[in-house]
Amino acid sequence: MDAQELPLSTSNIAESAAVGGSAVSPSPADAPALPENPVLVIKSGRRWMGLELGDLWRHRDLFFFLAWRDVKVRYKQTALGVTWAILQPLLTMVVFTFFFGRLAKVPSDGEPYAIFSYAGLLPWNFFSSAVTNSGNSLVGNASLITKVYFPRLVIPGAAVAAALVDFILASLILLLMMAWYGVSFTPALLMFPLLTLLITLIALGTGMWMSALNVKYRDIRYALPFVLQLWMFVTPIIYPLSFVPAGWRWLLRLNPLSGAIAGFRAAIFGHPFPWSDVAISLGIALAVLVYSAYAFRRMEMQFADII
Amino acid sequence: MRPIIKVENLGKRYRIGSRQPYHTLRESLMETITAPARWVRRAAMSSGRQAASKPQGEYVDALNEVSFEVQPGDVLGIIGRNGAGKSTLLKILSRITEPTTGQAELYGRVGSLLEVGTGFHPELTGRDNVYLSGAILGMRRAEIARKFDEIVAFAEVDRFIDTPVKHYSSGMYVRLAFGVAAHLEPEILLVDEVLAVGDAAFQKRCLGKMGDVARTGRTVIFVSHNMASIEALCSSCMIIKGGQLDAIGAPDEMVSRYMTSEIIRDQGTRDLRKHPGRSSISTPLMTSVALSSSEAGAVRIAAPLSVEATFAAPHPVRPILAVTIKSAHGAPIFGVSNRWTRQGFDGPALAEGKITCRFPRLPLMPGTYLLDLYFGDFADQTRDLDVIIDAVTLEVFPADVYGTGLLPRAMDGPVFSDAEWIVSSEGDAS
Numbered sequence: 001m002d003a004q005e006l007p008l009s010t011s012n013i014a015e016s017a018a019v020g021g022s023a024v025s026p027s028p029a030d031a032p033a034l035p036e037n038p039v040l041v042i043k044s045g046r047r048w049m050g051l052e053l054g055d056l057w058r059h060r061d062l063f064f065f066l067a068w069r070d071v072k073v074r075y076k077q078t079a080l081g082v083t084w085a086i087l088q089p090l091l092t093m094v095v096f097t098f099f100f101g102r103l104a105k106v107p108s109d110g111e112p113y114a115i116f117s118y119a120g121l122l123p124w125n126f127f128s129s130a131v132t133n134s135g136n137s138l139v140g141n142a143s144l145i146t147k148v149y150f151p152r153l154v155i156p157g158a159a160v161a162a163a164l165v166d167f168i169l170a171s172l173i174l175l176l177m178m179a180w181y182g183v184s185f186t187p188a189l190l191m192f193p194l195l196t197l198l199i200t201l202i203a204l205g206t207g208m209w210m211s212a213l214n215v216k217y218r219d220i221r222y223a224l225p226f227v228l229q230l231w232m233f234v235t236p237i238i239y240p241l242s243f244v245p246a247g248w249r250w251l252l253r254l255n256p257l258s259g260a261i262a263g264f265r266a267a268i269f270g271h272p273f274p275w276s277d278v279a280i281s282l283g284i285a286l287a288v289l290v291y292s293a294y295a296f297r298r299m300e301m302q303f304a305d306i307i
Numbered sequence: 308m309r310p311i312i313k314v315e316n317l318g319k320r321y322r323i324g325s326r327q328p329y330h331t332l333r334e335s336l337m338e339t340i341t342a343p344a345r346w347v348r349r350a351a352m353s354s355g356r357q358a359a360s361k362p363q364g365e366y367v368d369a370l371n372e373v374s375f376e377v378q379p380g381d382v383l384g385i386i387g388r389n390g391a392g393k394s395t396l397l398k399i400l401s402r403i404t405e406p407t408t409g410q411a412e413l414y415g416r417v418g419s420l421l422e423v424g425t426g427f428h429p430e431l432t433g434r435d436n437v438y439l440s441g442a443i444l445g446m447r448r449a450e451i452a453r454k455f456d457e458i459v460a461f462a463e464v465d466r467f468i469d470t471p472v473k474h475y476s477s478g479m480y481v482r483l484a485f486g487v488a489a490h491l492e493p494e495i496l497l498v499d500e501v502l503a504v505g506d507a508a509f510q511k512r513c514l515g516k517m518g519d520v521a522r523t524g525r526t527v528i529f530v531s532h533n534m535a536s537i538e539a540l541c542s543s544c545m546i547i548k549g550g551q552l553d554a555i556g557a558p559d560e561m562v563s564r565y566m567t568s569e570i571i572r573d574q575g576t577r578d579l580r581k582h583p584g585r586s587s588i589s590t591p592l593m594t595s596v597a598l599s600s601s602e603a604g605a606v607r608i609a610a611p612l613s614v615e616a617t618f619a620a621p622h623p624v625r626p627i628l629a630v631t632i633k634s635a636h637g638a639p640i641f642g643v644s645n646r647w648t649r650q651g652f653d654g655p656a657l658a659e660g661k662i663t664c665r666f667p668r669l670p671l672m673p674g675t676y677l678l679d680l681y682f683g684d685f686a687d688q689t690r691d692l693d694v695i696i697d698a699v700t701l702e703v704f705p706a707d708v709y710g711t712g713l714l715p716r717a718m719d720g721p722v723f724s725d726a727e728w729i730v731s732s733e734g735d736a737s
Contacts, residue, residue: 034309034311034379034414034415035414035415038313038412038413038414039413039414039415039416039417040402040412040413040417041410041411041412041413042399042400042402042405042406042410042411042412042413043406043409043410043411044405044406044407044408044409044410061442061446061447061448062442062443064442064448065439065442065443065448066439066442068439069428069431069435069439072430072431073428073430073431076430077430143422143425143426144425144426144443145403146398146403147403147419147421147422147425148401148403148419148421148425148426148443148444148445149401149402149403149417149419150443150445301404301405302405304398304403304404305321305404
């Protein structure tokens with residue numbers, strides 16, 4: 001190896017700068033003043049770096065556009081378009097009402113079974129599609145992840161937000177059904193947005209975690225629909241919480257969706273609000289969210305390498 | 308002046324082999340279950356022997372101990388062969404992937420442009436994609452709105468801005484995508500080979516836009532295989548070789564250094580004695596083939612090229628050589644042979660020697676080509692004695708053939724042709 005082949009010495013750097021300076025570099029006058037401290041330090045071994053909420057906040061426009069893209073693209077080239085958002089819970093409700101309400105005579109807290117089950121299906125469908133979409137979101141956006149930097153949390157977050165749009169549309173049908181069945185509108189309905197937020201938190205926590213796992217283990221893609229299917233049956237959607245023997249209800253309450261959906265029904269029908277159920281649900285939701293955020297951050301730096 | 312980018316001992320190690328990149332869930336569950344045992348074992352080992360606790364496997368250092376500095380306003384070109392680590396370096400600096408060792412300090416906001424059309428969605432309209440892609444590249448919504456008209460004008464797609472981009476021609480698509488990217492205004496811009504698209508006029512505008520970027524005092528790191536644009540755009544240039552920094556200096560020096568060092572070795576002599584492409588019925592007569600060009604070893608567009616086959620036969624032969632040049636995908640482009648020209652027909656029979664085929668002005672566009680070699684004997688013209696498919700790879704590099712700074716476009720096909728142009732008024736056409 002001759003001298004020129006040796007790894008770069010500092011003197012070489014200085015020389016290159018001089019060469020560069022003579023060619024295109026601007027005069028010192030219009031060169032931007034450099035900050036004292038680096039804007040960014042890149043090094044290995046950063047594992048738990050905090051949530052970097054500031055960084056997320058700076059990318060709020062990206063969050064908006066990704067959610068907006070998902071919404072806009074979802075029903076492109078479909079004949080029924082956005083009607084699908086309404087059709088799915090509506091038809092499921094019809095089938096459930098026939099089989100579970102009419103034939104199996106599942107109790108429904110004294111309300112018409114149709115609206116009872118729709119009140120459960122509505123948040124469930126939101127949760128289920130939010131988790132499915134966000135669970136597959138990182139893998140689906142692999143081309144972005146390997147080409148551009150931005151906080152990766154934006155991707156599963158935007159997928160959840162996109163699912164929220166369908167939920168809002170399907171909620172309008174709920175209002176029509178309430179009017180049709182003569183369910184009176186009570187102030188309890190004001191809890192609706194807060195409960196939506198609760199479901200969003202549960203979906204975000206679950207979806208974020210699944211999306212990160214999916215990058216590493218593609219098993220998630222196959223496991224997720226199956227798990228969600230089972231999950232639906234252990235959530236009081238086609239039956240009320242009171243349908244379950246009292247001794248087993250505590251187990252059902254560990255499912256954060258139980259409390260949330262009980263809350264939804266109470267808000268819609270103006271029943272006494274199940275504060276403790278909702279509180280348990282919120283507690284579990286926050287715990288899942290914190291753990292997921294931690295797990296996500298820990299895996300985030302590897303995404304581009306293994307996706 | 309203080310550097311705006313300071314890179315110290317940056318390295319990236321990938322694990323290769325069957326266990327990566329996909330773990331199965333079962334593997335991971337087993338790892339989780341056996342983790343306590345591992346912790347105990349690790350704790351038992353002295354802390355100084357950390358390396359020993361790393362999982363065993365094969366590693367490849369995509370980047371190894373790279374250190375350099377970039378001054379504000381500098382346009383640094385990075386050249387190197389495929390897989391040398393150029394893109395890995397860019398990906399680390401743009402925070403897409405994490406380094407394994409070392410660190411980089413950046414004294415400015417970073418924007419990266421590793422691909423044209425990142426985040427473009429075919430179903431969305433041009434307008435939607437400008438906003439989406441802009442946001443993905445790191446622009447704020449207000450910023451995109453402010454530059455929207457400029458972007459559309461730059462891309463020349465005004466009439467189609469509300470048409471889904473899946474209906475765009477590839478040229479329109481690329482122009483719009485580059486239009487968004489070109490209006491990115493970070494203090495440090497990292498660019499990977501995105502100029503290798505579009506037609507010549509558009510490439511020139513892109514080069515112009517990149518030049519503007521440099522003149523506004525922004526710092527640019529620019530990875531390219533295109534030596535002509537490296538020379539045109541960069542104020543300094545770096546060669547990366549095998550994951551390591553080979554040299555850094557003035558662009559023209561670096562380009563010629565790269566051309567001579569890397570390419571001569573690559574396109575120099577290729578041993579043919581145990582070539583996998585040799586057809587089964589062949590007698591191995593050709594022992595090596597050498598490609599050479601007059602210009603410092605690099606084969607540039609419209610430069611001379613010599614293909615020299617060395618042979619050793621058990622009986623003296625009057626050699627016939629046929630060379631077929633094929634695209635990288637294997638489609639034949641053209642072939643030549645002295646079988647038809649009859650050169651050497653009356654010559655002496657040789658047991659050992661060389662036969663050279665010389666193209667005075669290689670009619671190939673920049674790109675990668677494969678050469679098939681057919682060797683025969685004028686004494687027995689009914690068959691080829693030695694046939695080697697894909698015998699050697701030929702890399703043709705761009706050059707400023709017209710002296711205008713404009714490159715012919717590779718998308719028009721692999722053949723480079725000379726042409727004369729006559730412009731006249733209708734009356735006196737000669």
